[in-house]
Amino acid sequence: MSVPPSAVRPFGAVLQYGGAARTVAAVRLRALAADLPDGLTARLLDPDDSDLLTDFRLRVVAMLEDPDHYRMAGEVGSFVADHLADSGVTAGIFRETALVAYGALGLPMAGDLNRGRDLGLPEAELPLVAHMSSAMVDPRQRGRGLHHRLIDWRIEVAEALGRRHLIATVSARNHHSWSHLARHGLYPKQLIRVGGGLERLLVHRDFATDPVFDHASAELVPVEELTARWDLFERG
Numbered sequence: 001m002s003v004p005p006s007a008v009r010p011f012g013a014v015l016q017y018g019g020a021a022r023t024v025a026a027v028r029l030r031a032l033a034a035d036l037p038d039g040l041t042a043r044l045l046d047p048d049d050s051d052l053l054t055d056f057r058l059r060v061v062a063m064l065e066d067p068d069h070y071r072m073a074g075e076v077g078s079f080v081a082d083h084l085a086d087s088g089v090t091a092g093i094f095r096e097t098a099l100v101a102y103g104a105l106g107l108p109m110a111g112d113l114n115r116g117r118d119l120g121l122p123e124a125e126l127p128l129v130a131h132m133s134s135a136m137v138d139p140r141q142r143g144r145g146l147h148h149r150l151i152d153w154r155i156e157v158a159e160a161l162g163r164r165h166l167i168a169t170v171s172a173r174n175h176h177s178w179s180h181l182a183r184h185g186l187y188p189k190q191l192i193r194v195g196g197g198l199e200r201l202l203v204h205r206d207f208a209t210d211p212v213f214d215h216a217s218a219e220l221v222p223v224e225e226l227t228a229r230w231d232l233f234e235r236g
């Protein structure tokens with residue numbers, strides 16, 4: 001399948017950073033918090049939550065049914081610190097005081113790794129990139145729509161912050177994750193290698209364009225064969 005270029009929509013939001021970005025993220029989180037299943041609450045995580053987030057991530061990763069679904073080796077920088085301060089925002093969902101889910105949005109600054117380069121974006125558009133960096137849900141809370149809610153929240157924040165390009169890397173074997181992202185308009189555009197030599201789908205949504213499904217070049221590919229088909233991504 002290829003997606004022909006489509007008309008570019010005007011995209012006028014003003015870029016915001018640091019505290020201003022956290023304020024926007026917190027305001028957008030109110031809608032998510034108001035609509036959670038009973039017994040759950042949500043708030044933005046801050047640097048004081050570093051240990052909480054670190055422990056939660058280690059616990060979820062230790063319980064993965066397939067270790068390739070999430071490998072911290074594929075992350076860049078100092079993940080927790082970066083997503084609790086100026087380079088990102090993270091929503092936490094709690095059951096009483098226990099963290100049961102989080103969704104992290106990376107807001108790369110000049111000099112930070114920027115997946116827009118992997119996508120071949122022009123330099124001028126790199127400041128308009130946000131990373132859908134990571135989300136995890138406690139196994140006991142899965143299937144309640146928390147991931148979908150956290151994806152929606154990050155889309156709203158990225159758009160409100162003027163970050164037109166939303167990009168994520170995801171294991172092709174993690175069907176839940178990338179099919180969820182595709183349902184929210186983030187489609188696989190390339191196969192890339194990330195940290196530790198891991199092969200990952202690079203998924204992307206551009207808020208300024210509407211993708212058009214090209215029936216002429218569409219091809220049905222079994223999902224387990226996807227990572228052997230670099231040709232599909234190379235031809236666009």
Ligand SMILES: CC(C)(COP(=O)(O)OP(=O)(O)OC[C@H]1O[C@@H](n2cnc3c(N)ncnc32)[C@H](O)[C@@H]1OP(=O)(O)O)[C@@H](O)C(=O)NCCC(=O)NCCS
Nearest residue numbers: 069070134135136137142143144145146147148174176177
């Ligand atoms: C992948 C992962 C984040 C999914 O989390 P989740 O909270 O179970 O996902 P959701 O509940 O939003 O969606 C799961 C299903 O529940 C269903 N669901 C149930 N109640 C729902 C509701 N109220 N609203 C939306 N969907 C709901 C959805 O239909 C969805 O079905 P689908 O998979 O066919 O889309 C979770 O399995 C996880 O943490 N995995 C380990 C870490 C990981 O892989 N992270 C992703 C990589 S960044």
